[in-house]
Amino acid sequence: DVRNNSLTGSIPQNIGNCTTFQV
Secondary structure, three states, X not given: OHHHOOXXXXXXXXXXOOOOOOO
């Protein structure tokens, strides 16, 4: 699920864009 990426455990600013994360 791109909304909860296991790499960071954070929700991306743009849902569906795995490259943009809100750190």
